[in-house]
Amino acid sequence: MKQIMMLLAALLLTCSASDGDAKAENTQALANMGKTLIVYYSYTGNCEAIVNSLASQITADQLEIQPAEKGLRYEANNYTLGAQLLNAIKANPNDASSYPTIDPVSVTLDNYQNVIIVTPLWWSQMAAIMQTYLFNNSAQMAGKHLALIVSSHSSGISGVVSDAQRLLPNVTWAGEALWINASNHSNRALLITNWLTTQNFQTSNDMPKQLHITIGGVTKTAMLVSNSSTEALVAQLQQGDITYEAHDYGNFEKVGDLGYSFPQNNEQITTVPGDIILYQGSNLCIYYDTNSWNFTRIGWLNGMTQADIKQWVNAGGGNVSVTLSLNGRTTACRQVRVDETKSQAYTPAGTVATAGTKGIVIQNGKKIIIR
Ligand SMILES: Cc1cc2nc3c(=O)[nH]c(=O)nc-3n(C[C@H](O)[C@H](O)[C@H](O)COP(=O)(O)O)c2cc1C
Structure with a gap:
Protein backbone atom coordinates (compact mmCIF):
# COMPACT_ATOMS: atom_id res chain seq x y z
CA MET A 1 0.00 0.00 0.00
CA GLN A 199 16.54 7.93 -4.00
CA ASN A 200 19.44 9.14 -1.91
CA PHE A 201 22.37 7.90 -3.96
CA GLN A 202 25.93 8.37 -2.79
CA THR A 203 27.76 11.20 -4.50
CA SER A 204 31.46 10.98 -5.19
CA ASN A 205 32.12 13.60 -2.49
CA ASP A 206 30.06 11.87 0.22
CA MET A 207 32.66 9.43 1.43
CA PRO A 208 34.24 10.80 4.62
CA LYS A 209 38.02 10.93 4.28
CA GLN A 210 38.87 11.03 7.98
CA LEU A 211 38.54 8.68 10.92
CA HIS A 212 38.75 9.94 14.51
CA ILE A 213 40.36 7.61 17.04
CA THR A 214 40.04 8.23 20.77
CA ILE A 215 42.29 6.55 23.34
CA GLY A 216 42.47 7.67 26.97
CA GLY A 217 40.31 10.70 26.21
CA VAL A 218 42.70 11.96 23.49
CA THR A 219 41.34 12.03 19.93
CA LYS A 220 43.65 11.80 16.89
CA THR A 221 42.76 11.97 13.22
CA ALA A 222 43.59 9.34 10.61
CA MET A 223 43.26 9.81 6.84
CA LEU A 224 41.26 7.01 5.22
CA VAL A 225 42.27 5.31 1.99
CA SER A 226 39.49 4.57 -0.50
CA ASN A 227 38.53 0.90 -0.80
CA SER A 228 35.55 -1.34 -0.05
CA SER A 229 36.90 -1.98 3.47
CA THR A 230 36.88 1.71 4.45
CA GLU A 231 33.49 2.17 2.74
CA ALA A 232 32.05 -0.62 4.89
CA LEU A 233 33.72 0.71 8.03
CA VAL A 234 32.36 4.21 7.33
CA ALA A 235 28.87 2.78 6.71
CA GLN A 236 29.03 1.03 10.09
CA LEU A 237 30.30 4.19 11.81
CA GLN A 238 27.41 6.13 10.30
CA GLN A 239 25.20 3.92 12.50
CA GLY A 240 27.26 4.83 15.60
CA ASP A 241 30.77 4.84 17.04
CA ILE A 242 32.69 1.61 17.58
CA THR A 243 34.49 1.04 20.88
CA TYR A 244 36.75 -1.98 21.29
CA GLU A 245 39.52 -3.18 23.56
CA ALA A 246 43.05 -3.33 22.11
CA HIS A 247 46.21 -5.07 23.32
CA ASP A 248 49.89 -4.95 22.38
CA TYR A 249 51.12 -7.49 19.87
CA GLY A 250 54.65 -8.20 18.68
CA ASN A 251 56.07 -4.94 20.07
CA PHE A 252 54.81 -3.20 16.95
CA GLU A 253 51.00 -2.67 17.20
CA LYS A 254 47.95 -2.14 19.38
CA VAL A 255 45.29 -4.49 18.01
CA GLY A 256 41.72 -5.39 18.93
CA ASP A 257 38.62 -7.11 17.59
CA LEU A 258 36.09 -4.54 16.29
CA GLY A 259 33.16 -6.92 16.71
CA TYR A 260 32.27 -6.54 13.02
CA SER A 261 33.52 -8.22 9.86
CA PHE A 262 34.47 -5.97 6.94
CA PRO A 263 35.56 -6.77 3.34
CA GLN A 264 39.31 -7.37 2.97
CA ASN A 265 41.56 -5.78 0.34
CA ASN A 266 44.72 -7.59 1.33
CA GLU A 267 48.14 -6.72 -0.06
CA GLN A 268 51.71 -7.21 1.13
CA ILE A 269 52.48 -4.20 3.33
CA THR A 270 55.53 -3.21 5.37
CA THR A 271 54.11 -0.94 8.02
CA VAL A 272 55.51 2.31 9.37
CA PRO A 273 54.46 3.89 12.68
CA GLY A 274 51.02 5.46 12.25
CA ASP A 275 49.63 2.94 9.77
CA ILE A 276 46.05 1.82 10.47
CA ILE A 277 45.54 -1.71 9.22
CA LEU A 278 42.64 -4.19 9.08
CA TYR A 279 43.66 -7.76 9.87
CA GLN A 280 41.43 -10.69 8.85
CA GLY A 281 38.52 -8.29 8.25
CA SER A 282 37.70 -7.73 11.91
CA ASN A 283 40.84 -6.65 13.83
CA LEU A 284 42.04 -3.07 13.73
CA CYS A 285 45.78 -2.50 14.26
CA ILE A 286 47.36 0.84 15.12
CA TYR A 287 51.05 0.46 14.25
CA TYR A 288 53.79 2.03 16.32
CA ASP A 289 56.58 0.03 14.67
CA THR A 290 57.38 -2.06 11.61
CA ASN A 291 55.82 -5.33 10.49
CA SER A 292 55.41 -7.06 7.12
CA TRP A 293 52.25 -9.00 6.32
CA ASN A 294 49.42 -9.48 3.83
CA PHE A 295 46.60 -7.28 5.16
CA THR A 296 44.29 -4.38 4.36
CA ARG A 297 45.29 -0.73 4.56
CA ILE A 298 42.64 1.48 6.20
CA GLY A 299 44.58 4.71 6.56
CA TRP A 300 47.31 6.46 8.50
CA LEU A 301 47.60 8.84 11.46
CA ASN A 302 48.12 12.45 10.59
CA GLY A 303 51.37 14.17 11.58
CA MET A 304 52.36 12.02 14.58
CA THR A 305 55.90 10.91 15.41
CA GLN A 306 56.60 7.36 16.56
CA ALA A 307 57.15 8.66 20.10
CA ASP A 308 53.76 10.48 20.03
CA ILE A 309 51.99 7.35 18.84
CA LYS A 310 53.65 5.11 21.43
CA GLN A 311 52.71 7.46 24.22
CA TRP A 312 49.14 7.87 22.97
CA VAL A 313 48.42 4.12 22.59
CA ASN A 314 50.34 3.33 25.79
CA ALA A 315 52.65 1.00 23.84
CA GLY A 316 53.68 -2.02 25.90
CA GLY A 317 51.37 -0.85 28.71
CA GLY A 318 48.53 -3.36 28.33
CA ASN A 319 44.91 -3.08 27.24
CA VAL A 320 43.33 0.22 26.21
CA SER A 321 39.82 1.11 25.11
CA VAL A 322 39.71 2.57 21.59
CA THR A 323 36.76 4.48 20.11
CA LEU A 324 36.38 5.08 16.37
CA SER A 325 34.08 7.84 15.16
CA LEU A 326 33.48 9.92 12.06
CA ASN A 327 33.03 13.30 13.73
CA GLY A 328 35.38 13.14 16.71
CA ARG A 329 32.52 13.61 19.20
CA THR A 330 32.30 10.07 20.50
CA THR A 331 28.97 8.44 21.22
CA ALA A 332 30.53 5.38 22.79
CA CYS A 333 27.45 4.77 24.92
CA ARG A 334 25.53 3.67 21.87
CA GLN A 335 27.80 0.96 20.48
CA VAL A 336 30.41 0.04 23.03
CA ARG A 337 32.31 -3.18 22.33
CA VAL A 338 34.31 -4.37 25.32
CA ASP A 339 35.42 -7.80 26.40
CA GLU A 340 32.26 -9.07 28.06
CA THR A 341 34.16 -11.67 30.06
CA LYS A 342 35.84 -8.91 32.03
CA SER A 343 34.16 -6.52 34.40
CA GLN A 344 36.36 -3.51 33.46
CA ALA A 345 34.28 -0.32 33.20
CA TYR A 346 34.99 2.50 30.73
CA THR A 347 33.96 6.14 30.50
CA PRO A 348 32.21 7.32 27.29
CA ALA A 349 35.59 8.84 26.25
CA GLY A 350 37.09 5.35 26.33
CA THR A 351 39.27 5.70 29.43
CA VAL A 352 39.24 3.06 32.13
CA ALA A 353 36.83 4.05 34.94
CA THR A 354 38.39 4.24 38.40
CA ALA A 355 36.88 4.12 41.90
CA GLY A 356 36.24 7.87 41.84
CA THR A 357 34.61 8.04 38.40
CA LYS A 358 31.15 9.63 38.36
CA GLY A 359 28.51 9.81 35.62
CA ILE A 360 28.04 7.35 32.75
CA VAL A 361 30.31 4.29 32.50
CA ILE A 362 30.06 1.26 30.25
CA GLN A 363 30.55 -2.12 31.82
CA ASN A 364 30.03 -5.49 30.15
CA GLY A 365 28.35 -3.70 27.23
CA LYS A 366 25.80 -1.96 29.52
CA LYS A 367 25.47 1.76 30.29
CA ILE A 368 25.53 2.48 34.03
CA ILE A 369 25.20 5.85 35.77
CA ILE A 370 27.38 6.28 38.88
CA ARG A 371 26.31 9.14 41.16
C1 LIG B 1 8.64 -18.63 -11.51
C2 LIG B 1 7.77 -17.42 -11.59
C3 LIG B 1 6.95 -17.08 -10.52
C4 LIG B 1 6.19 -15.91 -10.57
N1 LIG B 1 5.39 -15.60 -9.50
C5 LIG B 1 4.64 -14.47 -9.53
C6 LIG B 1 3.79 -14.13 -8.42
O1 LIG B 1 3.73 -14.80 -7.40
N2 LIG B 1 3.08 -12.98 -8.50
C7 LIG B 1 3.12 -12.15 -9.60
O2 LIG B 1 2.45 -11.14 -9.60
N3 LIG B 1 3.91 -12.46 -10.66
C8 LIG B 1 4.66 -13.59 -10.65
N4 LIG B 1 5.46 -13.92 -11.73
C9 LIG B 1 5.49 -13.02 -12.89
C10 LIG B 1 6.73 -12.14 -12.92
O3 LIG B 1 6.99 -11.54 -11.68
C11 LIG B 1 6.55 -11.02 -13.94
O4 LIG B 1 6.10 -11.53 -15.15
C12 LIG B 1 7.84 -10.23 -14.13
O5 LIG B 1 7.52 -9.06 -14.87
C13 LIG B 1 8.88 -11.04 -14.89
O6 LIG B 1 10.03 -10.27 -15.17
P1 LIG B 1 11.02 -10.72 -16.34
O7 LIG B 1 10.21 -10.68 -17.63
O8 LIG B 1 12.10 -9.71 -16.36
O9 LIG B 1 11.48 -12.10 -16.03
C14 LIG B 1 6.23 -15.08 -11.71
C15 LIG B 1 7.05 -15.44 -12.78
C16 LIG B 1 7.80 -16.58 -12.73
C17 LIG B 1 8.66 -16.95 -13.87
Whole structure:
Protein backbone atom coordinates (compact mmCIF):
# COMPACT_ATOMS: atom_id res chain seq x y z
CA MET A 1 0.00 0.00 0.00
CA LYS A 2 2.86 2.36 0.89
CA GLN A 3 4.32 1.75 -2.57
CA ILE A 4 0.99 2.45 -4.25
CA MET A 5 0.69 5.73 -2.31
CA MET A 6 4.21 6.66 -3.36
CA LEU A 7 3.51 5.95 -6.99
CA LEU A 8 0.27 7.96 -6.84
CA ALA A 9 2.16 10.81 -5.19
CA ALA A 10 4.82 10.59 -7.88
CA LEU A 11 2.18 10.73 -10.61
CA LEU A 12 0.45 13.72 -8.98
CA LEU A 13 3.78 15.43 -8.66
CA THR A 14 4.42 14.97 -12.34
CA CYS A 15 1.00 16.42 -13.19
CA SER A 16 1.96 19.68 -11.49
CA ALA A 17 5.49 19.89 -12.90
CA SER A 18 6.37 19.34 -16.53
CA ASP A 19 8.29 16.22 -17.64
CA GLY A 20 11.10 18.56 -18.61
CA ASP A 21 11.37 19.93 -15.05
CA ALA A 22 11.52 16.45 -13.49
CA LYS A 23 14.15 15.28 -15.95
CA ALA A 24 16.22 18.44 -15.44
CA GLU A 25 16.18 17.82 -11.67
CA ASN A 26 17.29 14.21 -12.17
CA THR A 27 20.07 15.26 -14.49
CA GLN A 28 21.28 17.78 -11.92
CA ALA A 29 21.15 15.24 -9.05
CA LEU A 30 22.71 12.43 -11.05
CA ALA A 31 25.53 14.60 -12.35
CA ASN A 32 26.96 14.51 -8.82
CA MET A 33 26.29 10.82 -8.32
CA GLY A 34 29.07 8.33 -7.61
CA LYS A 35 29.69 5.53 -10.08
CA THR A 36 26.60 3.38 -10.52
CA LEU A 37 26.02 -0.22 -11.56
CA ILE A 38 22.67 -1.64 -12.64
CA VAL A 39 22.49 -5.37 -11.85
CA TYR A 40 19.55 -7.22 -13.38
CA TYR A 41 18.10 -10.60 -14.21
CA SER A 42 15.26 -10.96 -16.66
CA TYR A 43 13.41 -14.19 -17.31
CA THR A 44 10.87 -13.02 -19.86
CA GLY A 45 12.15 -9.56 -20.79
CA ASN A 46 10.18 -7.20 -18.51
CA CYS A 47 13.15 -6.33 -16.29
CA GLU A 48 15.28 -5.88 -19.39
CA ALA A 49 12.77 -3.28 -20.66
CA ILE A 50 12.88 -1.55 -17.25
CA VAL A 51 16.69 -1.46 -17.40
CA ASN A 52 16.56 0.08 -20.86
CA SER A 53 14.30 2.88 -19.55
CA LEU A 54 16.52 3.38 -16.51
CA ALA A 55 19.72 3.44 -18.58
CA SER A 56 18.27 6.14 -20.84
CA GLN A 57 17.89 8.37 -17.74
CA ILE A 58 21.14 7.85 -15.80
CA THR A 59 24.79 7.15 -16.49
CA ALA A 60 25.43 3.62 -15.27
CA ASP A 61 27.16 0.40 -16.21
CA GLN A 62 25.04 -2.71 -16.60
CA LEU A 63 25.49 -6.28 -15.46
CA GLU A 64 23.06 -8.98 -16.54
CA ILE A 65 23.04 -12.04 -14.28
CA GLN A 66 22.85 -15.20 -16.34
CA PRO A 67 21.90 -18.57 -14.90
CA ALA A 68 24.28 -21.39 -15.75
CA GLU A 69 21.14 -23.29 -16.84
CA LYS A 70 20.28 -21.31 -19.98
CA GLY A 71 16.62 -22.41 -20.03
CA LEU A 72 16.08 -20.05 -17.10
CA ARG A 73 16.77 -17.10 -19.34
CA TYR A 74 15.48 -17.99 -22.77
CA GLU A 75 12.52 -20.34 -22.39
CA ALA A 76 8.96 -19.35 -21.63
CA ASN A 77 7.81 -19.05 -17.98
CA ASN A 78 8.49 -22.12 -15.89
CA TYR A 79 6.67 -21.59 -12.61
CA THR A 80 7.34 -25.13 -11.34
CA LEU A 81 11.09 -24.84 -11.73
CA GLY A 82 10.98 -21.36 -10.16
CA ALA A 83 9.19 -22.77 -7.11
CA GLN A 84 11.73 -25.61 -6.78
CA LEU A 85 14.66 -23.18 -6.83
CA LEU A 86 13.05 -20.94 -4.20
CA ASN A 87 12.17 -23.89 -1.95
CA ALA A 88 15.80 -25.04 -2.00
CA ILE A 89 16.93 -21.57 -0.84
CA LYS A 90 14.22 -21.38 1.83
CA ALA A 91 15.27 -24.77 3.23
CA ASN A 92 18.84 -23.61 3.84
CA PRO A 93 19.40 -19.90 3.08
CA ASN A 94 22.90 -19.76 4.61
CA ASP A 95 24.33 -22.56 2.45
CA ALA A 96 25.82 -21.50 -0.91
CA SER A 97 24.87 -24.85 -2.46
CA SER A 98 21.14 -24.01 -1.97
CA TYR A 99 21.37 -21.28 -4.61
CA PRO A 100 21.14 -21.99 -8.37
CA THR A 101 24.48 -21.64 -10.16
CA ILE A 102 25.03 -18.49 -12.21
CA ASP A 103 27.60 -17.70 -14.90
CA PRO A 104 30.85 -16.16 -13.59
CA VAL A 105 30.70 -12.37 -13.33
CA SER A 106 33.69 -10.23 -14.28
CA VAL A 107 32.48 -6.89 -12.85
CA THR A 108 34.40 -5.69 -9.76
CA LEU A 109 32.03 -4.09 -7.29
CA ASP A 110 34.90 -2.09 -5.77
CA ASN A 111 34.52 0.34 -8.68
CA TYR A 112 30.95 1.35 -7.78
CA GLN A 113 29.39 3.43 -5.01
CA ASN A 114 25.76 2.83 -5.99
CA VAL A 115 24.10 -0.37 -7.17
CA ILE A 116 20.56 -0.56 -8.56
CA ILE A 117 19.10 -4.08 -8.52
CA VAL A 118 16.34 -4.82 -11.01
CA THR A 119 14.71 -8.19 -10.41
CA PRO A 120 11.55 -10.12 -11.19
CA LEU A 121 9.30 -11.31 -8.37
CA TRP A 122 8.76 -15.08 -8.24
CA TRP A 123 6.10 -16.50 -5.96
CA SER A 124 6.21 -13.24 -3.95
CA GLN A 125 9.98 -13.57 -3.43
CA MET A 126 13.10 -12.36 -5.19
CA ALA A 127 13.84 -14.46 -8.32
CA ALA A 128 16.24 -17.23 -7.29
CA ILE A 129 18.90 -16.29 -9.87
CA MET A 130 19.24 -12.76 -8.46
CA GLN A 131 19.37 -14.20 -4.94
CA THR A 132 22.44 -16.22 -5.97
CA TYR A 133 24.27 -13.09 -7.13
CA LEU A 134 23.45 -11.14 -3.97
CA PHE A 135 24.36 -14.08 -1.71
CA ASN A 136 27.73 -14.48 -3.48
CA ASN A 137 28.49 -10.74 -3.32
CA SER A 138 27.05 -9.75 0.04
CA ALA A 139 30.44 -8.82 1.56
CA GLN A 140 31.53 -6.83 -1.52
CA MET A 141 28.26 -4.84 -1.40
CA ALA A 142 28.89 -3.70 2.18
CA GLY A 143 28.99 0.08 2.51
CA LYS A 144 27.37 0.77 -0.86
CA HIS A 145 24.13 2.61 -1.53
CA LEU A 146 21.59 0.18 -2.93
CA ALA A 147 18.31 0.73 -4.73
CA LEU A 148 15.75 -1.88 -5.76
CA ILE A 149 13.27 -2.13 -8.63
CA VAL A 150 10.94 -5.13 -8.67
CA SER A 151 8.81 -6.32 -11.56
CA SER A 152 5.80 -8.55 -10.87
CA HIS A 153 2.56 -9.38 -12.65
CA SER A 154 0.43 -8.13 -9.77
CA SER A 155 1.76 -9.37 -6.41
CA GLY A 156 3.11 -6.83 -3.89
CA ILE A 157 6.86 -6.73 -3.37
CA SER A 158 7.37 -6.82 0.43
CA GLY A 159 8.75 -10.39 0.24
CA VAL A 160 11.36 -9.30 -2.31
CA VAL A 161 12.35 -6.33 -0.12
CA SER A 162 12.82 -8.75 2.83
CA ASP A 163 14.97 -11.05 0.68
CA ALA A 164 17.14 -8.08 -0.33
CA GLN A 165 17.56 -7.01 3.31
CA ARG A 166 18.44 -10.57 4.38
CA LEU A 167 21.00 -11.01 1.60
CA LEU A 168 22.54 -7.52 1.98
CA PRO A 169 22.65 -6.71 5.71
CA ASN A 170 25.46 -4.13 5.50
CA VAL A 171 24.31 -1.72 2.79
CA THR A 172 22.59 1.65 2.92
CA TRP A 173 19.23 1.61 1.13
CA ALA A 174 18.87 4.73 -1.01
CA GLY A 175 15.09 4.84 -0.50
CA GLU A 176 11.94 2.79 -1.03
CA ALA A 177 11.88 0.11 -3.70
CA LEU A 178 10.03 0.80 -6.96
CA TRP A 179 7.30 -1.68 -7.88
CA ILE A 180 6.47 -2.02 -11.56
CA ASN A 181 3.66 -4.44 -12.48
CA ALA A 182 1.57 -5.49 -15.46
CA SER A 183 -0.83 -2.56 -15.06
CA ASN A 184 1.82 0.18 -15.00
CA HIS A 185 4.69 -1.42 -16.98
CA SER A 186 3.90 0.67 -20.07
CA ASN A 187 4.27 3.80 -17.91
CA ARG A 188 7.68 2.67 -16.55
CA ALA A 189 9.76 5.58 -17.93
CA LEU A 190 7.74 8.13 -15.97
CA LEU A 191 7.64 5.97 -12.84
CA ILE A 192 11.44 5.64 -12.96
CA THR A 193 11.91 9.38 -13.51
CA ASN A 194 9.93 10.21 -10.39
CA TRP A 195 11.35 7.34 -8.31
CA LEU A 196 14.90 8.50 -9.04
CA THR A 197 14.14 11.82 -7.35
CA THR A 198 13.28 9.92 -4.15
CA GLN A 199 16.54 7.93 -4.00
CA ASN A 200 19.44 9.14 -1.91
CA PHE A 201 22.37 7.90 -3.96
CA GLN A 202 25.93 8.37 -2.79
CA THR A 203 27.76 11.20 -4.50
CA SER A 204 31.46 10.98 -5.19
CA ASN A 205 32.12 13.60 -2.49
CA ASP A 206 30.06 11.87 0.22
CA MET A 207 32.66 9.43 1.43
CA PRO A 208 34.24 10.80 4.62
CA LYS A 209 38.02 10.93 4.28
CA GLN A 210 38.87 11.03 7.98
CA LEU A 211 38.54 8.68 10.92
CA HIS A 212 38.75 9.94 14.51
CA ILE A 213 40.36 7.61 17.04
CA THR A 214 40.04 8.23 20.77
CA ILE A 215 42.29 6.55 23.34
CA GLY A 216 42.47 7.67 26.97
CA GLY A 217 40.31 10.70 26.21
CA VAL A 218 42.70 11.96 23.49
CA THR A 219 41.34 12.03 19.93
CA LYS A 220 43.65 11.80 16.89
CA THR A 221 42.76 11.97 13.22
CA ALA A 222 43.59 9.34 10.61
CA MET A 223 43.26 9.81 6.84
CA LEU A 224 41.26 7.01 5.22
CA VAL A 225 42.27 5.31 1.99
CA SER A 226 39.49 4.57 -0.50
CA ASN A 227 38.53 0.90 -0.80
CA SER A 228 35.55 -1.34 -0.05
CA SER A 229 36.90 -1.98 3.47
CA THR A 230 36.88 1.71 4.45
CA GLU A 231 33.49 2.17 2.74
CA ALA A 232 32.05 -0.62 4.89
CA LEU A 233 33.72 0.71 8.03
CA VAL A 234 32.36 4.21 7.33
CA ALA A 235 28.87 2.78 6.71
CA GLN A 236 29.03 1.03 10.09
CA LEU A 237 30.30 4.19 11.81
CA GLN A 238 27.41 6.13 10.30
CA GLN A 239 25.20 3.92 12.50
CA GLY A 240 27.26 4.83 15.60
CA ASP A 241 30.77 4.84 17.04
CA ILE A 242 32.69 1.61 17.58
CA THR A 243 34.49 1.04 20.88
CA TYR A 244 36.75 -1.98 21.29
CA GLU A 245 39.52 -3.18 23.56
CA ALA A 246 43.05 -3.33 22.11
CA HIS A 247 46.21 -5.07 23.32
CA ASP A 248 49.89 -4.95 22.38
CA TYR A 249 51.12 -7.49 19.87
CA GLY A 250 54.65 -8.20 18.68
CA ASN A 251 56.07 -4.94 20.07
CA PHE A 252 54.81 -3.20 16.95
CA GLU A 253 51.00 -2.67 17.20
CA LYS A 254 47.95 -2.14 19.38
CA VAL A 255 45.29 -4.49 18.01
CA GLY A 256 41.72 -5.39 18.93
CA ASP A 257 38.62 -7.11 17.59
CA LEU A 258 36.09 -4.54 16.29
CA GLY A 259 33.16 -6.92 16.71
CA TYR A 260 32.27 -6.54 13.02
CA SER A 261 33.52 -8.22 9.86
CA PHE A 262 34.47 -5.97 6.94
CA PRO A 263 35.56 -6.77 3.34
CA GLN A 264 39.31 -7.37 2.97
CA ASN A 265 41.56 -5.78 0.34
CA ASN A 266 44.72 -7.59 1.33
CA GLU A 267 48.14 -6.72 -0.06
CA GLN A 268 51.71 -7.21 1.13
CA ILE A 269 52.48 -4.20 3.33
CA THR A 270 55.53 -3.21 5.37
CA THR A 271 54.11 -0.94 8.02
CA VAL A 272 55.51 2.31 9.37
CA PRO A 273 54.46 3.89 12.68
CA GLY A 274 51.02 5.46 12.25
CA ASP A 275 49.63 2.94 9.77
CA ILE A 276 46.05 1.82 10.47
CA ILE A 277 45.54 -1.71 9.22
CA LEU A 278 42.64 -4.19 9.08
CA TYR A 279 43.66 -7.76 9.87
CA GLN A 280 41.43 -10.69 8.85
CA GLY A 281 38.52 -8.29 8.25
CA SER A 282 37.70 -7.73 11.91
CA ASN A 283 40.84 -6.65 13.83
CA LEU A 284 42.04 -3.07 13.73
CA CYS A 285 45.78 -2.50 14.26
CA ILE A 286 47.36 0.84 15.12
CA TYR A 287 51.05 0.46 14.25
CA TYR A 288 53.79 2.03 16.32
CA ASP A 289 56.58 0.03 14.67
CA THR A 290 57.38 -2.06 11.61
CA ASN A 291 55.82 -5.33 10.49
CA SER A 292 55.41 -7.06 7.12
CA TRP A 293 52.25 -9.00 6.32
CA ASN A 294 49.42 -9.48 3.83
CA PHE A 295 46.60 -7.28 5.16
CA THR A 296 44.29 -4.38 4.36
CA ARG A 297 45.29 -0.73 4.56
CA ILE A 298 42.64 1.48 6.20
CA GLY A 299 44.58 4.71 6.56
CA TRP A 300 47.31 6.46 8.50
CA LEU A 301 47.60 8.84 11.46
CA ASN A 302 48.12 12.45 10.59
CA GLY A 303 51.37 14.17 11.58
CA MET A 304 52.36 12.02 14.58
CA THR A 305 55.90 10.91 15.41
CA GLN A 306 56.60 7.36 16.56
CA ALA A 307 57.15 8.66 20.10
CA ASP A 308 53.76 10.48 20.03
CA ILE A 309 51.99 7.35 18.84
CA LYS A 310 53.65 5.11 21.43
CA GLN A 311 52.71 7.46 24.22
CA TRP A 312 49.14 7.87 22.97
CA VAL A 313 48.42 4.12 22.59
CA ASN A 314 50.34 3.33 25.79
CA ALA A 315 52.65 1.00 23.84
CA GLY A 316 53.68 -2.02 25.90
CA GLY A 317 51.37 -0.85 28.71
CA GLY A 318 48.53 -3.36 28.33
CA ASN A 319 44.91 -3.08 27.24
CA VAL A 320 43.33 0.22 26.21
CA SER A 321 39.82 1.11 25.11
CA VAL A 322 39.71 2.57 21.59
CA THR A 323 36.76 4.48 20.11
CA LEU A 324 36.38 5.08 16.37
CA SER A 325 34.08 7.84 15.16
CA LEU A 326 33.48 9.92 12.06
CA ASN A 327 33.03 13.30 13.73
CA GLY A 328 35.38 13.14 16.71
CA ARG A 329 32.52 13.61 19.20
CA THR A 330 32.30 10.07 20.50
CA THR A 331 28.97 8.44 21.22
CA ALA A 332 30.53 5.38 22.79
CA CYS A 333 27.45 4.77 24.92
CA ARG A 334 25.53 3.67 21.87
CA GLN A 335 27.80 0.96 20.48
CA VAL A 336 30.41 0.04 23.03
CA ARG A 337 32.31 -3.18 22.33
CA VAL A 338 34.31 -4.37 25.32
CA ASP A 339 35.42 -7.80 26.40
CA GLU A 340 32.26 -9.07 28.06
CA THR A 341 34.16 -11.67 30.06
CA LYS A 342 35.84 -8.91 32.03
CA SER A 343 34.16 -6.52 34.40
CA GLN A 344 36.36 -3.51 33.46
CA ALA A 345 34.28 -0.32 33.20
CA TYR A 346 34.99 2.50 30.73
CA THR A 347 33.96 6.14 30.50
CA PRO A 348 32.21 7.32 27.29
CA ALA A 349 35.59 8.84 26.25
CA GLY A 350 37.09 5.35 26.33
CA THR A 351 39.27 5.70 29.43
CA VAL A 352 39.24 3.06 32.13
CA ALA A 353 36.83 4.05 34.94
CA THR A 354 38.39 4.24 38.40
CA ALA A 355 36.88 4.12 41.90
CA GLY A 356 36.24 7.87 41.84
CA THR A 357 34.61 8.04 38.40
CA LYS A 358 31.15 9.63 38.36
CA GLY A 359 28.51 9.81 35.62
CA ILE A 360 28.04 7.35 32.75
CA VAL A 361 30.31 4.29 32.50
CA ILE A 362 30.06 1.26 30.25
CA GLN A 363 30.55 -2.12 31.82
CA ASN A 364 30.03 -5.49 30.15
CA GLY A 365 28.35 -3.70 27.23
CA LYS A 366 25.80 -1.96 29.52
CA LYS A 367 25.47 1.76 30.29
CA ILE A 368 25.53 2.48 34.03
CA ILE A 369 25.20 5.85 35.77
CA ILE A 370 27.38 6.28 38.88
CA ARG A 371 26.31 9.14 41.16
C1 LIG B 1 8.64 -18.63 -11.51
C2 LIG B 1 7.77 -17.42 -11.59
C3 LIG B 1 6.95 -17.08 -10.52
C4 LIG B 1 6.19 -15.91 -10.57
N1 LIG B 1 5.39 -15.60 -9.50
C5 LIG B 1 4.64 -14.47 -9.53
C6 LIG B 1 3.79 -14.13 -8.42
O1 LIG B 1 3.73 -14.80 -7.40
N2 LIG B 1 3.08 -12.98 -8.50
C7 LIG B 1 3.12 -12.15 -9.60
O2 LIG B 1 2.45 -11.14 -9.60
N3 LIG B 1 3.91 -12.46 -10.66
C8 LIG B 1 4.66 -13.59 -10.65
N4 LIG B 1 5.46 -13.92 -11.73
C9 LIG B 1 5.49 -13.02 -12.89
C10 LIG B 1 6.73 -12.14 -12.92
O3 LIG B 1 6.99 -11.54 -11.68
C11 LIG B 1 6.55 -11.02 -13.94
O4 LIG B 1 6.10 -11.53 -15.15
C12 LIG B 1 7.84 -10.23 -14.13
O5 LIG B 1 7.52 -9.06 -14.87
C13 LIG B 1 8.88 -11.04 -14.89
O6 LIG B 1 10.03 -10.27 -15.17
P1 LIG B 1 11.02 -10.72 -16.34
O7 LIG B 1 10.21 -10.68 -17.63
O8 LIG B 1 12.10 -9.71 -16.36
O9 LIG B 1 11.48 -12.10 -16.03
C14 LIG B 1 6.23 -15.08 -11.71
C15 LIG B 1 7.05 -15.44 -12.78
C16 LIG B 1 7.80 -16.58 -12.73
C17 LIG B 1 8.66 -16.95 -13.87
